[in-house]
Amino acid sequence: MSHVIEMLGIRKEFPGIVANDNINLQVEEGEIHAILGENGAGKSTLMSILFGLYQADKGVIKVRGKEVSIKSPNDAFDLGIGMVHQHFQLVHNFTVAENIILGKEGGFVYDIKSASKKIKEISKHYGLEIEPDMVIEDITVGMQQRVEILKMLYRDADILIFDEPTAVLTPQEIDELMVIMKNLASEGKSIILITHKLDEIKRVAKRCTVIRRGKFIGVVDVATTSVNEMAAMMVGRPVSFKVEKAPKTPGEAVLEVENLNVLNNKGVLGVKDFSLSVRRGEIVGIAGVDGNGQTELVEAITGLRKIQSGSIKFLGEDISTLSIKDRNEKGLGHIPEDRQKRGLILSMPIASNMVIKDFDKAPFSKNGILNKDAIRDYSQEIVDKFDVRSGEGIDSLAGMLSGGNQQKAIIGREVTEDPDLLIAVQPTRGLDVGAIEFIHQAIVAQRDKGKAVLLVSFELDEIFNLSDRIAVINSGRLIDIVKTEETDVHDVGLMMAGIKAENKEENK
């Protein structure tokens, strides 16, 4: 079979790091070819080279058997290569058709009518279900992504690169996307799917190229390779996906949120009439698509945001008017969503970061004078216990650590405080499988110690893996709380879209 894309011996070096080291990629015509690798493995660099954003230091790129040099995205377009970016590149107050022809208007007077007609045809042909005169800001994220796909098809791209396409989608939208991708492939389009999600590869891809730390590991036939085998190739060692978790009977309520209303940054209610309780010895997962009030809810509980009405009780006491410090001291730990903005002071050493909440208390200071030895000993303990790796140990600036090690440091700091309630927001975002495993174990260990854990994650896998109960949030409202073993991804997915499963209502 002919290779529509061949990238041979690609090498790309950035200062201090070899992002791609002798990588080969061969994509057949009409194939869905996955590129699997952890974050930072070099997937995006490889695709950026193919798409003309970077130039390779070494190596050959062949498109349809002919050697080419791709100097810019325009060159890539001319070769029929299109890319669906992770962050959509759409003008929000333009219509679908206007967005699609943007940059391809033709002459001075642009002909939106014939463009619309063509868009309709393509949409129908591939089952995209997009109307050309819809305005972008009125349509769902899943539809916006399909507009991006349409944009590529409109430009006659027949090699499509999807960069982590499912990160922003609900499970149902993911299903739809998978169908679309299969349609495209059966129509002869070649698709490159960049992802670190194994189940997606399993569902759609024919073959999969695995990259680890910039190096080419191998190409596997997806149908005959198990998920565990692929994961082991990606990480370099066997990985367990399931966190071991013994059943546990929850104890008294630690956190009780009642009828909570919180404004978001736009000044409208971001959390609406929200009630939830988290008990000792349980992990409650909040499932929802990003931007549905999770941030506001967490900020309200931790004290970073004022509430409009309702109550937040911690071990029976209303804490909704207490300062952040008082809440922390009562026993509230928080792994923040943005580890670099909230979680750490990047320009300070690890040692300072480990006592950021307690530097004014014994033994870290006395009468306002810091005790550096105590701070160093304590930090060293966390760093050892949580395997935080860095160049200069506790003297390394937090900003010099990798994302995974930064996160381990934060989790170490929060867990060492032994809080009665641990709020973990996106604790494994952007981390590799090894670090995820470690962090999940740390979170479950808190639960097993009889502490309460509130987990917020946009990754349903993570929610299902860790939670004892799942609370689904949509547009700031609690749709339902269900026990993990009594539900499945499909139902939770529907609830994330705001649709409550009726039959579940009865057996509650």
Place this chain on the structure above:
Amino acid sequence: MTKESTKVIKEPLKVKKVPSFLVSITAVILGVIAGSILILIIGKNPIVGFERLLFGAFSNKRRIGNTLSMSTQLILMGLSFSFAYKTGLFNIGGSGQMLMGGIVSTILGHYLPSSMPKPVYIMIVVIGAVLIGGLWGLIAGFLKAKFNVHEVVSSIMLNWIAYWLVYDFIPRFVKDQAIAVKSKPLDFSRTLGLEWLRKATGMSTLNLGFLFAIIACVVIWFILEKTTLGYNLKAVGANKYCAEYAGIKIQRSIMISMAIAGALAGLAGLTYYCGYSNLMEMGKMPNEGFDGIAVALLGNCSPIGVFFAAIFFGALKMGKGSLAATGIPTELADTIIATIIYFTATSVIIASFWNKIYKKRYEKKKAKLEGEEKK
């Protein structure tokens, strides 16, 4: 085998990062080179020029005394700016805080009974200058914390409020009958001057203020490095979102930081108007407020760096008087200062220049090591 394992244990080679003092010194050298070029352009000999500058600043006891006395204000103003800067604030209000410190000490100097013993008197004027300067800084801090008024805007306005207050207070309280635009000169016993020190330095203006400046350097260093307060303020300056998350009261930190910065500038007002000089002029905004920013930048905002940067600038300011004899305009010294500030402001470029050199060295070493390994 054993040989290999020792290789592994060996500390991995690291790319060194340029230390900040090297960046500052590079900026100074570049400034001096630029100054030399300027002197060459006007057809004079740069070596003679710099020789005169050094002569003017350090050639005898009196000149050294005057240089240190000139540097006193610069140290305190540099510290003031640095301290606020470490907390993420830009204190451009140093001039106003300094004026307020100056006018309060001048008024106290004239109105406190002359029978008061000097140690008590000095304690009172120091407290007065520190409090009023601190208040002036605190106002800007309060406006920032409570109403989110940017401290640059509010402190520039406060500079002018101080300017006009001084304009009003001089004729109202401490009018000099002989010259209408100046305050009555303070008696030497009511300034920070010490008789023995004056004599020891050939009648220079060196005074107790220099000691205060050294003490201030130590105290500020101690606060920043050793105390929870310093930690708190630095955390807010480095990442206020993280500080907020950790439960640090950001608004309180902003107010404290501005108050301390203001207090330092107020003290500078005391040392300038009641030490270096003995009177205040109406309608004059002290340059030290802005020079302090330059000192802080060159000194990398660290107390020790500020100390040496201030002495360096003090020497340029003092030495420039001796340039005139050579036919080189005295403005040249100010030009050199300005050039150095530009080079300091582009410290990123200087730092990356040094870092590149370090990296090349590192790569050479690494290649050498790898070559050895292959053998």
